[in-house]
Amino acid sequence: MKWILTLALASSMAGAAMAQVKGQGLGDARQHADRLTEYMAKELGLNETQVERVSVINSVFAEKLFAASQEPAEERTFNKADETARRNEELKAVLTAEQFGKWKELESRQTTHTPDGREIRSVEPVR
Numbered sequence: 001m002k003w004i005l006t007l008a009l010a011s012s013m014a015g016a017a018m019a020q021v022k023g024q025g026l027g028d029a030r031q032h033a034d035r036l037t038e039y040m041a042k043e044l045g046l047n048e049t050q051v052e053r054v055s056v057i058n059s060v061f062a063e064k065l066f067a068a069s070q071e072p073a074e075e076r077t078f079n080k081a082d083e084t085a086r087r088n089e090e091l092k093a094v095l096t097a098e099q100f101g102k103w104k105e106l107e108s109r110q111t112t113h114t115p116d117g118r119e120i121r122s123v124e125p126v127r
Contacts, residue, residue: 029062036062043106044099053094061087 037055040046046054061083068078088107092100 029066030059032066033058033062040103044095044102046095046099050094050099054091057087057090057094 033055036058037051040054040058041051064078064083065080068076068080071078088104091103095103
């Protein structure tokens with residue numbers, strides 16, 4: 001009897017944990033593009049015309065990113081660095097020089113800091 005109760009409790013806890021992890025995803029490409037556009041509008045002070053154009057650029061990038069994530073790894077032809085460079089060239093045509101400089105700064109900071117601003121430190125592997 002104890003085994004059955006323990007098993008039921010463990011399986012319900014595992015199910016609850018899986019539901020929490022699934023809910024933390026990025027959502028779909030459109031949501032990702034919208035969040036990125038909102039962030040850029042706030043941080044860079046974009047005007048309405050810029051917001052519309054940046055939204056289209058981010059939507060195309062997010063669609064490519066999410067489509068690539070659905071492909072098997074061995075068949076994937078998507079190169080994130082190339083696509084990011086292509087997106088940045090398009091953004092350069094839409095943003096002012098000051099806005100683009102700030103965007104590059106924010107983009108580089110993204111790889112060294114967590115979303116809440118804490119620094120990500122490199123760690124040497126244990127041998």
